[in-house]
Structure formats: C-alpha cells, structure tokens
Amino acid sequence: MFERPVQSADACFPDTAGMPATDEIKAAVPRRHARRMSDLGRLVYWLFRNDPPEPEDAIVYATTFTEARALEAYLESLPHASPLAFQTSIHPGAVQQAMIALGRPVRTLLPLAGEEDLFTRMCLTGLTQQSGRVFLLTGEERGDRLLHHGLASATTWALCLRLGPGSGEGNKRAGTLRWERTSTARENDTATPPPSATEIARAVHRRTPLNLPTPMGGTVYLTWTP
Amino acid sequence: MHSYLEAFDCRTALGDADATVAALLEGRVALRLLPVNTDSESERVPLAARGDIAVTTPPRWWDDLTEFLATAPDDDWGSPRKPVLLSSSNFGIDRLYAIGTGATPDAEANTWATAHGIARRLRRQFGWGPNLHIFSHACVSAHLATAAADTWLREGVADKALVVSFDYVGPFVSSGFHSLKILNSGMPAPYADRPTGSVGLGDGTAWAVLSNDPSQWRIEGSSHWNELHHFTANDPSGSGFEQVIAPLAPLLEGHGFWIKGHGTGTLDAGRLEAECLHRAFPGVPLVSWKGSIGHTLGSCALVELVLALRAHESGSIPGTTGSAAPVFAPNVATGNFDAAPARSILLLCNAFGGAHGALLVSHV
Numbered sequence: 001m002f003e004r005p006v007q008s009a010d011a012c013f014p015d016t017a018g019m020p021a022t023d024e025i026k027a028a029v030p031r032r033h034a035r036r037m038s039d040l041g042r043l044v045y046w047l048f049r050n051d052p053p054e055p056e057d058a059i060v061y062a063t064t065f066t067e068a069r070a071l072e073a074y075l076e077s078l079p080h081a082s083p084l085a086f087q088t089s090i091h092p093g094a095v096q097q098a099m100i101a102l103g104r105p106v107r108t109l110l111p112l113a114g115e116e117d118l119f120t121r122m123c124l125t126g127l128t129q130q131s132g133r134v135f136l137l138t139g140e141e142r143g144d145r146l147l148h149h150g151l152a153s154a155t156t157w158a159l160c161l162r163l164g165p166g167s168g169e170g171n172k173r174a175g176t177l178r179w180e181r182t183s184t185a186r187e188n189d190t191a192t193p194p195p196s197a198t199e200i201a202r203a204v205h206r207r208t209p210l211n212l213p214t215p216m217g218g219t220v221y222l223t224w225t226p
Numbered sequence: 227m228h229s230y231l232e233a234f235d236c237r238t239a240l241g242d243a244d245a246t247v248a249a250l251l252e253g254r255v256a257l258r259l260l261p262v263n264t265d266s267e268s269e270r271v272p273l274a275a276r277g278d279i280a281v282t283t284p285p286r287w288w289d290d291l292t293e294f295l296a297t298a299p300d301d302d303w304g305s306p307r308k309p310v311l312l313s314s315s316n317f318g319i320d321r322l323y324a325i326g327t328g329a330t331p332d333a334e335a336n337t338w339a340t341a342h343g344i345a346r347r348l349r350r351q352f353g354w355g356p357n358l359h360i361f362s363h364a365c366v367s368a369h370l371a372t373a374a375a376d377t378w379l380r381e382g383v384a385d386k387a388l389v390v391s392f393d394y395v396g397p398f399v400s401s402g403f404h405s406l407k408i409l410n411s412g413m414p415a416p417y418a419d420r421p422t423g424s425v426g427l428g429d430g431t432a433w434a435v436l437s438n439d440p441s442q443w444r445i446e447g448s449s450h451w452n453e454l455h456h457f458t459a460n461d462p463s464g465s466g467f468e469q470v471i472a473p474l475a476p477l478l479e480g481h482g483f484w485i486k487g488h489g490t491g492t493l494d495a496g497r498l499e500a501e502c503l504h505r506a507f508p509g510v511p512l513v514s515w516k517g518s519i520g521h522t523l524g525s526c527a528l529v530e531l532v533l534a535l536r537a538h539e540s541g542s543i544p545g546t547t548g549s550a551a552p553v554f555a556p557n558v559a560t561g562n563f564d565a566a567p568a569r570s571i572l573l574l575c576n577a578f579g580g581a582h583g584a585l586l587v588s589h590v
Contacts, residue, residue: 036457064342075326078401079263086402087457087578091315091362096579099454107469109452109581110370113317114360115342121359125374128381149325149336181383215357216383217306 001180002127004134004163005173006222010047011159011205014039020046022156033101038067038088039156040141041097047137047160048098058108058131061095061138062122062197064115068143068152075145095137107131116193119200120212123220126163127179136161136177138197159201175207175225181218229379229436231443231587232386236432236532237294238519239274243536246519250533250544251562255518257413257426262404263397264327271409272426274520275395281320283335287394291431292351295390298433303388304355309378312348313361313371313391315524317341320396348390365488366450367391367524368432369575369583372531373448375436385438391525392431399523400427406458414491414521416514417500417558418549423493428520432528443535446570446586449473453580460495460580467502470582474572475506477586483507483570484543484563486534489514490521495576497554504555507572511559517548527575527583534573538565538589 014022025046026034034042040063053059067089074085087093092111099106108131112122119138126134137160143152163177194212195203203210210222239256240246249256256274261267264281273279280286303310321329321339329335337343341360349358361371368391375387403409403425412424436445453466460466485507487499503512515533522529537543545561546553553560570588577583 065340071322074402075322078323078326079265079268081401081405083402083405083407086405090364090578093457096452096454096457099452100457100579103454105454105466105469105580106452108450109363110361110374111363112360113341113362114345114358115340116345116356116358124383125359128377128383146322146325149331149339150333151322151325151336151339215304215306215355216309 001178003176003178004127006175006177007162007164008174009161009204011201012043012047013155013157014043029101036084037097037101038070038094038141040067040094040139040158043139043156043158044094044098044137045101047158048102051162052102052104053106053135054132055105056107056131057133057135058110058129059095059106059135059137060110060112060122060126061092062112062118063138063140064118065140065143065152066091067093067141068146069141072143072145094139117215119197120194120214120220123177124179124214124216127177132165134163136163138201157198157201159204173225176223178221179214179218180221227380227438229376229438229445230441231445231535232435232437232439232441233299234434234532234535235297236430236529238430238522238529239276239428240519243532246533247537247540247544250515250518250547251542253547255548256428257518257520259411262400262409270411271400271404272413272520273395273400274426274428276429279395281324281397283338285318285320285338287429291392294431295352295433298388299435301386304349304357306357307385309384309387310354310358311361311371311375311387311389312345312358313367313524315362315364315367315393316399317344319398323396323398362524363581364577365523365526366575366577366581366583369527369585372528372585376445376448379436379438387436389434389436389528391528393523393525394429395427403427408492413548414517415549416489416491416517416546417496417553419552419554423491425490425492426516426520428522430519430522430525430529432525432532434528434532442589444588444590446477446588447474449584451582455580458578460498464498464502466580466582467499470584471506474584474586478570478572481570482568483510483572484568485510485512486530486571486573487512487514488574488576489546490516500554500558504557508557510557511563512557513543513546513559515544515547517546527573531573531585534571538571541565
C-alpha cells in the first residue's frame with residue numbers, strides 16, 4: 001500500500017462563484033513574468049505562490065490539452081512562427097512558467113499527458129515517488145479556435161494537492177491519498193468511463209471522497225479529515 | 227532491487243540500432259538541408275527524416291512507427307503488472323499545423339493531434355491494455371518514462387515494463403526551432419567551439435523492455451533536475467548540469483565509464499555541459515551523435531540509450547559526429563574509441579526550462 005497525507009487541496013476555477021477573477025490572478029504575478037505567461041501558467045503560480053515546491057520536492061503535472069491559447073497564438077503566427085508563442089506552447093509550459101516566476105528549481109518534474117485515467121495516473125506516479133513532498137498538479141486552459149476542433153478544454157481550471165512525506169501519522173492533514181493494490185484490478189476498459197480530471201477537480205473542491213479503480217490494479221482512495 | 231534492460235531497439239534516419247551504430251562509426255551524417263516548412267522556398271535547415279516531410283492524414287510516420295513497434299517482444303502489455311510507458315514531445319502535433327494553415331474541422335483527423343488520440347490508436351493496433359502512462363516533457367520525455375519504469379520495477383508495482391518513445395520531424399516543430407534561430411542553415415557540430423551554434427532535427431523512435439529479471443544491462447540509477455531559470459536558456463552558472471549528476475557520482479567511483487551527452491550543437495549549453503563534465507569526471511570521454519542523426523527531441527534519451535548499448539556491445543564507441551577541434555573541453559571525443567575499459571555508461575539529456583535527466587547503466 002502506498003499512502004501519503006494530503007496537506008492541502010486547492011482548486012481554482014477563475015471567474016466563477018467564490019473564485020478569483022482572471023485579472024486578480026494576473027495581478028498577483030510579478031509583472032515582468034506575467035506578460036510572458038499563459039493563463040494556465042498564471043493560475044499555477046496562483047496555486048503555488050504561498051507554499052511553493054522546495055528543490056527536493058516532486059511535481060507531477062497532468063494535463064490533456066495543455067495551453068490551448070498559447071498553441072492558438074503560435075498557429076496564428078505561422079508561417080512567421082513566434083518564438084514566444086512556441087516556447088509558451090510547449091508541454092509542460094504552465095508549471096515551468098510558474099516556477100520560473102517563483103525563482104525556484106525543483107529536482108523532479110514529471111509531466112503526464114493523455115486523457116483516460118489521467119488523474120488516477122497522476123496519483124499513482126506521485127505516490128511512488130521518494131521525494132519529500134509531492135505536488136500533484138492538474139489543469140487545463142480554455143481554448144477558442146482549437147475548442148471548435150475538439151482540441152481544447154472549454155474551461156480554465158487547475159487543482160493542486162500537496163502530499164506530505166511518509167504516512168504522516170500524527171501530523172495535521174486535510175486528508176489522505178492511498179493506493180490499495182488488490183486483486184480487483186481494472187484490467188479492461190469499463191463500459192462506464194472514469195470521471196474526467198475536470199469532474200474530479202470539482203469533487204476535490206467540494207471535499208468529496210473519491211474511489212478510483214486503477215489500471216495498475218486496486219483502487220486509489222482520496223479521503224478527507226472531518 | 228535493480229531493473230534491467232532486457233531487450234531494446236531504435237530507429238533513426240540511418241536505420242535500426244545496429245545500422246545506425248555502424249553508420250556513426252563510419253562518420254556518416256544523416257542530416258540533409260531541407261526546407262524548414264511546407265513552403266519549398268523556405269530556408270533550408272538540417273533535418274534527418276525517414277522519408278519526405280509532409281503533413282498528411284494519417285501522419286506520414288504512422289506506418290513506420292507501428293512497423294517498428296511490432297518488433298518489440300509480445301507480452302501482456304498494458305495489464306496491471308506490465309505497464310506501457312509512452313513518451314513523445316510532439317505526438318501528432320502536425321495536425322495542429324494543418325489546422326493553423328487552413329485545414330477544416332475534421333473530428334476523425336483531429337484525433338491524430340493529441341497524445342491520447344495516438345495512445346488509443348496504438349492500443350487498438352497492438353492490443354495493449356489500459357495500464358498505459360504518457361510522459362511528455364519536451365526533450366527529456368523518454369528519460370522520464372524510462373526512469374518511471376525503473377522506479378515502478380524497484381518499488382515492486384510492476385514485473386516488466388515496455389517503454390516506447392517516438393518523435394518525427396514536422397513543420398510545427400521545425401518552424402518553432404527555426405523561430406528560436408537555433409535551427410538554421412548551419413550543420414550541427416556538438417561541443418565545437420565555433421562562432422555560430424546550430425541544431426539539426428531528426429526522426430527517432432525506440433522501445434525497451436525493462437524487467438526485474440537479471441540480464442546484461444542493469445540500470446544503476448537515474449536523476450533529474452529542473453533549473454527553471456529561464457524558458458530556453460540554461461542558468462549560466464552551469465548549476466543544472468552539476469545538480470543532475472550529483473546523485474549518481476558516488477555510484478561511478480572506481481568504475482570505468484564513458485558519457486553520452488546531450489550535445490545538440492547550441493553553443494552555451496554545449497559549453498556548460500562539456501566543461502561541467504570535464505570538471506566532474508576529467509578524462510572520461512564525452513560524445514554526442516546529434517551531429518549525424520539530428521536531435522530526435524522527446525525520443526532522444528531512449529534512442530541514444532539504445533545506440534549507446536549497441537555501440538558498447540560492438541566494442542567501439544562512435545565519436546562526436548560532425549565535430550572537430552577546437553572543442554569546448556578536452557574530454558570531448560571527436561573520434562571513435564574502444565569500449566573495453568568501461569563497464570558503465572552515463573547518459574544525459576536536457577530540455578527547455580533547464581530540465582536535465584541522467585541515467586547510469588552498467589554491463590553485468
């Protein structure tokens with residue numbers, strides 16, 4: 001069994017009820033960095049800014065479509081390709097932009113892509129790391145032109161789970177992330193697809209417990225401290 | 227517990243691993259000066275492709291990739307104890323280039339544009355189960371997938387792992403590197419001390435089977451470091467190059483080894499890498515082969531790992547193709563050398579954001 005305490009869980013859906021506005025997020029980023037960053041990069045900065053990763057922590061970053069607006073800007077610049085848009089569009093640009101703005105190196109950055117089981121795969125990857133803390137970070141950036149092609153998210157959002165070291169017994173915790181490997185492995189695709197990362201982010205924001213069957217066998221449990 | 231490289235192969239513009247090593251030992255250069263994008267009048271830059279570069283649906287590389295992956299050992303890949311770790315920097319990104327240059331919406335064609343679209347097609351083609359993990363971190367993508375497979379084997383959550391990586395050259399990426407001015411009309415000469423730096427881009431794909439069952443190549447350890455100093459430039463102190471080798475340096479004491487560096491042909495990064503490695507490991511030969519096969523981007527760590535293993539097994543290590551004196555440090559090997567004194571290989575890769583990867587393998 002792999003288990004870590006969840007020190008904090010922060011989700012942000014900008015410009016929705018109870019959430020900061022996009023402009024507020026942008027204003028929090030040092031100006032010299034903000035203008036070169038994507039919406040998702042600034043959002044990651046917002047989530048990291050009060051308790052950012054230390055150099056020996058690990059970040060596992062998961063996104064399906066990454067920075068759609070940056071990709072669109074790059075495509076619009078063709079055939080005279082924009083170097084800034086190219087740089088900004090490269091996976092995993094958002095987390096790199098945020099960490100550059102924070103002035104922080106980090107030893108381990110594991111960017112994941114894809115769609116199926118993305119949140120679950122992020123949890124498995126994070127739980128098997130030996131680093132002190134593990135930051136599980138997932139998010140998307142709303143697209144425009146690419147959204148019409150089915151190649152972008154319809155909303156901008158991000159979620160960060162800070163996992164503490166070890167099992168964290170006795171420490172204050174917001175919850176627990178645990179992977180129990182059992183014989184009930186999800187060996188084949190199920191008729192009902194697992195929830196999307198966006199749906200999971202909203203569930204985490206509501207502090208809804210999660211049981212996610214994993215393709216590596218067993219189940220990932222996210223539980224919350226009352 | 228260690229993991230071992232049980233089986234592996236790669237493909238470059240020069241052919242499979244054996245053919246590529248043979249060509250590198252002869253000093254052959256696969257790179258050719260070709261138009262940077264689909265406009266035949268655009269600047270000619272060094273590209274090493276397996277066939278014509280064209281934006282097509284399906285992608286021009288799909289048959290090449292699947293034909294190559296069919297050579298991997300058959301197993302219950304994608305089942306709970308046998309994950310597939312897929313990595314690429316670009317996947318089918320040239321579908322976006324097509325959209326950017328006027329292609330009309332086409333849901334079926336657009337499935338080629340995403341990592342998950344490619345992964346679904348590969349699963350269908352090869353019957354892989356859902357235990358498939360996709361890593362994408364520009365030019366350290368394949369390193370991270372290999373290191374993750376090693377971690378999962380050491381942690382006992384997998385019995386075997388199939389690591390797959392690919393990147394094929396296309397106008398989306400070549401236009402981007404061209405905009406950064408590091409892809410230009412010059413041929414790359416990694417670690418050469420010259421006035422202008424340049425890179426070449428190449429097609430590359432590789433697979434490797436990692437297992438806990440002992441075989442002749444053992445993974446001793448891996449390391450990462452992310453400078454996050456600047457999006458495209460390294461920290462000028464060279465700290466990233468030092469940080470990534472630091473955890474592995476104790477494992478190298480008393481070992482004969484050689485170094486396969488990242489060495490794309492850019493000046494600043496090449497100088498920092500060569501000088502750092504000379505300070506840390508004086509006299510240990512350093513090579514790069516990107517002056518011949520080009521930079522195969524997200525696949526480079528696995529492609530070049532396979533080439534390094536095959537070269538070592540052949541007894542001769544190809545020197546830094548395309549480069550000649552003066553070079554940035556005396557450890558840069560421009561000629562071929564004998565593998566025999568060495569038992570281990572240190573393999574390095576870098577990516578945007580000052581990302582670094584290091585892998586140490588030993589012949590047992």
